[in-house]
Amino acid sequence: MNVCIQQICGFLRMNMVSMRMLHGIFVYKIARDCSIIDPFPSCEKPLSRASAMPASKVAAPKAPFTNEEIYGRIQKAVLEHRLAPGTKLIEERLAEVSGVSRTKIREVLNKLAHEGLVELVPNRGAFIASPSVQQARDVFVTRRMIEPEMARLLSRTATSAQVRALRKHVRQEGDARKQNDRPAIIRLSGEFHVLIAEMIGNEILLRMMRELAPLTCLVITLYDKPNAPACPHHEHSDLIDAIEAHDEAKAAASMLEHLQHIEATLNFDEVKDASPDIEAIFS
Numbered sequence: 001m002n003v004c005i006q007q008i009c010g011f012l013r014m015n016m017v018s019m020r021m022l023h024g025i026f027v028y029k030i031a032r033d034c035s036i037i038d039p040f041p042s043c044e045k046p047l048s049r050a051s052a053m054p055a056s057k058v059a060a061p062k063a064p065f066t067n068e069e070i071y072g073r074i075q076k077a078v079l080e081h082r083l084a085p086g087t088k089l090i091e092e093r094l095a096e097v098s099g100v101s102r103t104k105i106r107e108v109l110n111k112l113a114h115e116g117l118v119e120l121v122p123n124r125g126a127f128i129a130s131p132s133v134q135q136a137r138d139v140f141v142t143r144r145m146i147e148p149e150m151a152r153l154l155s156r157t158a159t160s161a162q163v164r165a166l167r168k169h170v171r172q173e174g175d176a177r178k179q180n181d182r183p184a185i186i187r188l189s190g191e192f193h194v195l196i197a198e199m200i201g202n203e204i205l206l207r208m209m210r211e212l213a214p215l216t217c218l219v220i221t222l223y224d225k226p227n228a229p230a231c232p233h234h235e236h237s238d239l240i241d242a243i244e245a246h247d248e249a250k251a252a253a254s255m256l257e258h259l260q261h262i263e264a265t266l267n268f269d270e271v272k273d274a275s276p277d278i279e280a281i282f283s
């Protein structure tokens with residue numbers, strides 16, 4: 001790869017730190033010892049843009065969710081834009097709807113905070129991260145650094161089975177578009193890029209893409225223009241064509257152009273608000 005992985009990791013770490021500082025909120029990260037840091041005091045007060053969870057009571061499920069399932073559901077909800085940036089995640093309510101202890105919920109929230117999807121704010125609680133304009137730009141700068149090179153790598157080694165899997169994924173995106181299932185469209189669009197990282201077989205790249213994809217979804221939730229599409233459907237197909245043809249230069253160029261198109265749909269002048277539906281995530 002042209003870009004050294006260590007440089008990318010350092011760049012990411014640097015950006016994540018500056019992102020949080022610029023955001024103006026002191027963030028508790030990876031509070032391993034939750035007995036020392038309690039981000040959920042009784043006098044919780046939502047952030048101005050945050051929407052508290054509905055007060056309606058929901059019966060706990062018969063079989064409690066595992067930590068992995070809770071993590072997966074929250075992450076999927078972010079990917080599908082069903083949990084808006086700034087949404088408050090109340091530990092007690094999450095425990096109630098998922099049927100697990102508050103300790104397990106706290107473990108999940110700490111993991112999500114470590115990945116930048118959740119912000120743990122002292123004396124206020126846990127919130128779905130709300131990327132600033134600078135953070136949004138940083139996410140795309142990072143993706144432009146990494147993903148064209150990923151496309152080049154895969155086009156060099158792609159097997160026919162991998163190409164078939166990519167085309168199958170794009171067909172699923174197409175089905176979601178036909179059904180006008182926007183949450184599924186958005187999630188599948190993000191997962192397409194993670195799938196490319198999986199096929200390359202580089203664990204570090206894969207980890208980075210698994211963090212960047214949901215962060216991108218938060219950015220799009222906040223800043224996309226009305227009726228802007230997720231990843232343009234034909235661009236994924238064009239990229240697969242280049243990968244199948246083992247055309248490294250074309251694959252890299254297609255990916256770069258694709259990312260630039262997504263970024264061009266963003267409007268950094270406006271910030272939206274939305275209402276959360278926590279119960280729906282665990283229904």
Ligand SMILES: [Zn+2]
Nearest residue numbers: 189192231258
């Ligand atoms: Zn895409």
